[in-house]
Every structure is written in C-alpha cells, then in structure tokens.
Amino acid sequence: VGLRSLNLGICPKLNILRIEAMLMVSLELKGCGGLSEASLNCPLLTSLDASFCSQLTDDCLSATTRACPLIESLILMSCPSIGLFLTPVHS
Numbered sequence: 001v002g003l004r005s006l007n008l009g010i011c012p013k014l015n016i017l018r019i020e021a022m023l024m025v026s027l028e029l030k031g032c033g034g035l036s037e038a039s040l041n042c043p044l045l046t047s048l049d050a051s052f053c054s055q056l057t058d059d060c061l062s063a064t065t066r067a068c069p070l071i072e073s074l075i076l077m078s079c080p081s082i083g084l085f086l087t088p089v090h091s
Contacts (some may be wrong), residue, residue, distance in 0.1 A: 051077040
C-alpha cells in the first residue's frame with residue numbers, strides 16, 4: 001500500500017503499534033494515551049506527532065528515530081515518560 005499519511009489520533013485503547021510503510025511521510029498518534037510500544041519502519045517519515053502518548057518511553061523514541069532518520073518535525077507534548085535521558089543534538 002502506498003500510504004503516505006496516517007492519523008490515529010485519540011485511540012486510547014491502542015497499546016501496541018507496528019507499521020511498515022515505505023512511502024509514509026506523516027504519522028499522527030496524538031492522544032493515544034495507552035500506546036506503550038511502537039515499532040515503525042517508515043524510512044521517508046518526516047513528521048511524527050506523539051503528543052499525549054503518556055506511556056511511550058525513551059527507548060521507543062530512540063528506536064523510532066533510528067528507523068525513521070528523516071524526521072524533521074517531532075511533537076512530544078505531554079509525554080511524561082520521555083525525556084529523562086534526552087539530550088539535544090547541536091550541529
């Protein structure tokens with residue numbers, strides 16, 4: 001499937017997400033508060049909104065950024081489980 005954009009916003013019962021979409025550039029998970037595990041293989045992804053995904057962890061975020069190296073826009077508002085060990089990268 002040539003899916004380029006997916007909005008799963010406000011799916012509170014979604015716990016585990018696995019997506020392999022080679023053409024996807026935008027993914028919105030805003031409000032998926034029960035999401036604790038996300039495995040994304042979307043090499044063209046440039047935009048990810050995971051706001052209010054309170055169960056996502058730094059490990060999940062690290063795996064996502066490794067699998068989706070083109071991310072330019074990452075929104076993590078109200079994600080209390082992310083950021084304890086996050087350090088900004090300056091170029």
